[in-house]
Amino acid sequence: MDSPPSLLPVALAAASAWLAIGVAGLLPAGAAFARRALFPAGAAVGLALAALGAQSAWLPASTLVLPLGLPDLPFHLRLDPLAGFFLLLLGAVAAGVSAYSVGYFRAETGARVRLICLQYHVFLASMAFVILADDAYLFMVAWETMALASYFLVTTDHQRPAIRSAGFLYLLVAHVGALAVLLCFGVMHSGGGDYTFDALRAAELSPFWASATFLLAFFGFGAKAGLIPLHAWLPEAHPAAPSPVSALMSGVMIKTAIYGMVRVSFDLLGAVRWEWGMLVLAIGAGTTLFGVLFALMQHDLKRLLAYHSVENIGIILLGLGLSMVYFGFGHPQAGMLGLIAALYHTLNHAVFKGLLFLGAGSILRATGLRDLNAMGGLIRTMPATAFYFLVGALAISALPPLNGFVSEWLTFQAALQAPLLEHGVVRSLVPLFAATLALAGALTAMCFVKVFGVAFLGRPRRAPQAGPTADASLPERLGLAWLTAGCFVLGLFPAAMLLMLNRVGQSLTGSALSMEALESNWLWLVPTAPAQASYSPVIFLLVVLAIVLIAVRTVRLFYHGRIRVADPWDCGFPEQTTRMQDTADAFGQPIRHVFGPLYLMKRHLPGPDDPNPRYSIKVEDRHWYWLYLPVARLTEYLSSKVGLLQRGRISIYLLYSFLTLIGLLVFVR
Amino acid sequence: MSLLPAIAVQVLQSLLVVLAAPLVMGWVNICRAWLQNRSAPSIWLPYYTLAKLFHKDAVIANTTSPLFRITPYVLFGCMWLAAGIVPVLATDLPFAPAADIIALVGVFAMARVFSALAAMDTGTSFGGLGARREMMVGFLAEPAMLMALFTAAFISGSTQLPTIVETLAHREFAIHPSLAFAAVAFLMVLLSENARIPVDNPTTHLELTMIHEAMILEYSARHLALVEWAVAIKLVAYMTIGFALFLPWGIAPAGDWSALPLALAALCAKLALAGAGLAFLETLLAKMRIFLVAEFLSTAFLLGVLGMLILFLMRG
Numbered sequence: 001m002d003s004p005p006s007l008l009p010v011a012l013a014a015a016s017a018w019l020a021i022g023v024a025g026l027l028p029a030g031a032a033f034a035r036r037a038l039f040p041a042g043a044a045v046g047l048a049l050a051a052l053g054a055q056s057a058w059l060p061a062s063t064l065v066l067p068l069g070l071p072d073l074p075f076h077l078r079l080d081p082l083a084g085f086f087l088l089l090l091g092a093v094a095a096g097v098s099a100y101s102v103g104y105f106r107a108e109t110g111a112r113v114r115l116i117c118l119q120y121h122v123f124l125a126s127m128a129f130v131i132l133a134d135d136a137y138l139f140m141v142a143w144e145t146m147a148l149a150s151y152f153l154v155t156t157d158h159q160r161p162a163i164r165s166a167g168f169l170y171l172l173v174a175h176v177g178a179l180a181v182l183l184c185f186g187v188m189h190s191g192g193g194d195y196t197f198d199a200l201r202a203a204e205l206s207p208f209w210a211s212a213t214f215l216l217a218f219f220g221f222g223a224k225a226g227l228i229p230l231h232a233w234l235p236e237a238h239p240a241a242p243s244p245v246s247a248l249m250s251g252v253m254i255k256t257a258i259y260g261m262v263r264v265s266f267d268l269l270g271a272v273r274w275e276w277g278m279l280v281l282a283i284g285a286g287t288t289l290f291g292v293l294f295a296l297m298q299h300d301l302k303r304l305l306a307y308h309s310v311e312n313i314g315i316i317l318l319g320l321g322l323s324m325v326y327f328g329f330g331h332p333q334a335g336m337l338g339l340i341a342a343l344y345h346t347l348n349h350a351v352f353k354g355l356l357f358l359g360a361g362s363i364l365r366a367t368g369l370r371d372l373n374a375m376g377g378l379i380r381t382m383p384a385t386a387f388y389f390l391v392g393a394l395a396i397s398a399l400p401p402l403n404g405f406v407s408e409w410l411t412f413q414a415a416l417q418a419p420l421l422e423h424g425v426v427r428s429l430v431p432l433f434a435a436t437l438a439l440a441g442a443l444t445a446m447c448f449v450k451v452f453g454v455a456f457l458g459r460p461r462r463a464p465q466a467g468p469t470a471d472a473s474l475p476e477r478l479g480l481a482w483l484t485a486g487c488f489v490l491g492l493f494p495a496a497m498l499l500m501l502n503r504v505g506q507s508l509t510g511s512a513l514s515m516e517a518l519e520s521n522w523l524w525l526v527p528t529a530p531a532q533a534s535y536s537p538v539i540f541l542l543v544v545l546a547i548v549l550i551a552v553r554t555v556r557l558f559y560h561g562r563i564r565v566a567d568p569w570d571c572g573f574p575e576q577t578t579r580m581q582d583t584a585d586a587f588g589q590p591i592r593h594v595f596g597p598l599y600l601m602k603r604h605l606p607g608p609d610d611p612n613p614r615y616s617i618k619v620e621d622r623h624w625y626w627l628y629l630p631v632a633r634l635t636e637y638l639s640s641k642v643g644l645l646q647r648g649r650i651s652i653y654l655l656y657s658f659l660t661l662i663g664l665l666v667f668v669r
Numbered sequence: 670m671s672l673l674p675a676i677a678v679q680v681l682q683s684l685l686v687v688l689a690a691p692l693v694m695g696w697v698n699i700c701r702a703w704l705q706n707r708s709a710p711s712i713w714l715p716y717y718t719l720a721k722l723f724h725k726d727a728v729i730a731n732t733t734s735p736l737f738r739i740t741p742y743v744l745f746g747c748m749w750l751a752a753g754i755v756p757v758l759a760t761d762l763p764f765a766p767a768a769d770i771i772a773l774v775g776v777f778a779m780a781r782v783f784s785a786l787a788a789m790d791t792g793t794s795f796g797g798l799g800a801r802r803e804m805m806v807g808f809l810a811e812p813a814m815l816m817a818l819f820t821a822a823f824i825s826g827s828t829q830l831p832t833i834v835e836t837l838a839h840r841e842f843a844i845h846p847s848l849a850f851a852a853v854a855f856l857m858v859l860l861s862e863n864a865r866i867p868v869d870n871p872t873t874h875l876e877l878t879m880i881h882e883a884m885i886l887e888y889s890a891r892h893l894a895l896v897e898w899a900v901a902i903k904l905v906a907y908m909t910i911g912f913a914l915f916l917p918w919g920i921a922p923a924g925d926w927s928a929l930p931l932a933l934a935a936l937c938a939k940l941a942l943a944g945a946g947l948a949f950l951e952t953l954l955a956k957m958r959i960f961l962v963a964e965f966l967s968t969a970f971l972l973g974v975l976g977m978l979i980l981f982l983m984r985g
Binding site: 376377379380394397398399400405409412413416418419424427428431432434435438439441442443445446448449450452453454457458459524530531532533534535536539540543544545547548551552555558559560562563564565566567568569570571576578580581582586587589590591593594 | 723724726727728729730731732733734736742743745746747749750753764766767768769771772775776778779781782785786789790791792793794795796797798800801802804805807808809811812815816819822823826827828829832886887891895960963967970973974977978981982
């Protein structure tokens with residue numbers, strides 16, 4: 001054997017270890033055991049999976065057939081660079097979240113921790129199997145297990161009706177999506193051969209059926225990813241779930257949908273078409289803007305973060321769409337750039353959104369608050385959480401030298417390859433998507449100034465509850481620090497990731513970036529050629545630090561350094577209260593003004609002689625009224641009509657059978 | 670490889686921008702005084718102000734966190750860095766490949782985010798008000814700026830400022846109508862990002878109309894000095910970006926040290942003209958209502974997008 005040993009059995013063992021840990025949670029060994037031993041074990045499995053995922057991006061694909069499943073329908077597994085990359089994402093984020101969970105669930109009762117432990121690890125394992133699956137059958141089994149496990153995690157606090165309905169909405173959208181995914185595999189299969197991905201790859205589809213497959217996959221996976229107008233479950237389900245689960249769902253689970261899209265369109269279908277790319281770009285741009293504009297309206301921290309997940313999925317789709325357009329027109333190098341940008345942003349979003357959800361969890365744990373308008377000044381009581389949250393906020397705002405900037409930079413670079421395109425209309429449209437991305441990036445920065453400013457800075461807006469607010473516990477900090485480190489590493493050393501993603505893309509499409517891009521050393525990120533564009537975050541950071549240090553030293557040298565601490569200036573009005581600070585809603589006011597027609601706003605203005613005046617505004621999503629509620633009403637109407645058939649009397653049912661039989665005899669002669 | 674002289678030019682150039690920035694501010698103030706029939710202050714007044722501020726005791730609000738005290742240094746560092754990326758005198762900058770125009774916009778965004786956060790840190794209503802307005806100006810100005818820069822990037826096929834300058838100034842002479850749109854968009858962004866009339870009034874002391882001044886209301890002494898200095902560097906950095914994109918003549922090409930004196934003279938002339946032009950605009954225009962700023966900047970954004978589209982149509 002001269003081929004390198006396959007890592008697939010190890011990956012299988014790791015995924016099964018998660019299952020085993022989950023089952024071990026049911027052992028009657030007490031909550032402390034589940035929390036202190038099983039979650040760290042899960043984190044270790046995550047680390048191992050991340051390491052072998054990173055390694056397998058450099059190895060050839062390997063396959064394995066498991067004698068499980070139905071007779072004549074065994075499970076097929078495959079570990080190729082794309083799966084390796086997503087295992088890296090899953091493992092790395094899961095490691096941080098599991099470590100965090102040790103601290104987060106410390107106040108939970110025994111039975112609940114054990115149940116969460118089971119669902120949580122089954123959820124992780126099912127995601128690993130989604131990534132490893134090499135046939136449609138195992139893929140769908142894992143996909144549904146993932147949906148169910150996350151449903152049960154979302155409804156952890158099922159005593160509250162709001163959470164039950166959030167869970168139901170999630171389950172509904174997940175299943176509509178799963179149906180579309182199933183149909184997509186069915187179309188690709190088209191009645192011949194078996195359901196292994198190899199057979200699906202080999203299937204020859206006409207352009208019409210290939211496009212139908214793509215549309216089904218885009219819709220089905222889009223429901224999981226949260227594309228508009230299928231996003232409605234995200235802002236409901238994410239706040240309902242416990243924070244580590246939100247972090248996993250937003251960081252990893254919706255990324256499996258991106259995995260599915262890439263797998264189906266680039267791998268199984270093969271020849272991507274530029275028309276698909278334009279559709280993906282249009283929906284991606286809409287999703288991006290919609291997500292960030294609604295995020296700016298939120299004052300519930302976790303809802304806000306959920307809307308940002310919608311936005312970031314849009315950004316990933318922009319990269320993916322660009323890639324499809326370039327590949328469709330036969331420009332593989334530019335197409336690779338788009339694909340790499342999309343995958344890089346997938347990983348980056350997993351890391352910083354995981355971090356932000358965990359940070360939100362720490363705030364919730366410490367203060368019991370999710371409402372930004374009640375927070376304020378938390379940097380004093382929770383300095384460690386504030387630091388980690390700030391890093392996440394700067395990263396998601398795409399500020400250099402953190403990781404969010406790198407992937408948005410790559411997406412911009414991909415969009416700037418537009419002059420390559422021959423099609424005049426497409427060539428003029430592509431830069432508009434870059435404009436959308438620019439707008440969304442700036443709006444995100446505004447939103448996170450709002451979040452960090454309102455939650456952590458200033459003064460507390462409400463009197464604190466009894467007892468001092470404690471900062472995040474040690475395991476929580478460990479998880480936060482791990483993901484923070486990820487933000488820095490992915491931001492400062494992007495060249496290594498570029499090489500790995502180039503390898504992933506190469507295994508899918510057979511093309512690669514330019515030689516100049518691949519030969520630049522670890523310090524420089526060069527997407528096409530050094531004369532066109534380059535970026536070196538390390539040098540960038542060093543120069544900023546050097547200048548800041550020089551400035552500090554110089555000021556120290558020449559300045560006496562006397563400082564007085566005084567009250568802030570009150571503008572001659574001494575009766576200032578903390579309620580006079582900007583709230584989250586106030587911060588969004590310019591947006592409501594500029595983008596007013598987008599929102600459905602319900603304002604309540606107090607009368608002039610109201611003794612207890614309260615101003616309130618409710619911003620709603622128009623999608624509910626033109627899409628979801630009509631569909632719900634139609635479904636209710638149809639089921640009430642179908643319900644007429646149910647009379648509850650045996651003779652009527654016998655009559656139905658009789659009529660059916662007659663009918664069949666008439667038609668099937 | 671003549672790396673050492675190149676680094677020397679790089680350091681000298683950014684030092685020049687940093688040290689001369691208050692002078693440009695002084696020049697703008699003089700021109701404005703002349704145009705408004707007032708007797709002009711000394712051109713060195715900004716330096717005196719900085720020196721005065723560096724001598725005072727700092728007063729820090731008791732509601733603030735360490736972030737408030739770090740921010741002036743971050744602002745100063747970001748602006749200095751920006752001044753280092755832009756080819757002010759020569760295109761042969763060893764640091765320039767580390768950051769392109771997108772990173773440059775990122776640096777300005779970083780500075781904006783930190784100043785807004787510091788403003789919210791004071792926990793007063795003015796801080797929040799200033800931060801909110803600044804971010805509103807920012808989210809409209811940043812994409813407009815990117816569109817103007819992308820137009821130049823599409824023409825030269827690169828996002829590196831030195832390459833853009835070389836393409837636009839030294840290679841071929843072609844008139845790009847799209848650059849005219851980009852230039853107007855850029856000018857509007859320059860006015861709003863630097864808190865000048867008609868978007869903001871840098872000399873205002875009326876709290877309710879302030880944007881930038883409301884954010885730095887709590888700063889005093891050395892912190893205020895650094896913030897003011899950073900503001901001056903930012904203005905010069907924006908002006909020199911404008912020169913690099915729209916008036917790139919005179920900037921010394923790579924490896925040509927003899928062109929440096931000429932480049933310096935050209936830079937002084939351009940800065941003098943730009944400063945006078947800025948004062949002229951500020952004298953002619955009146956400050957807008959805050960929500961007209963949104964329309965002003967969306968016009969800039971649309972102009973930038975139009976410029977880019979025209980470029981593709983002309984080539985089409």
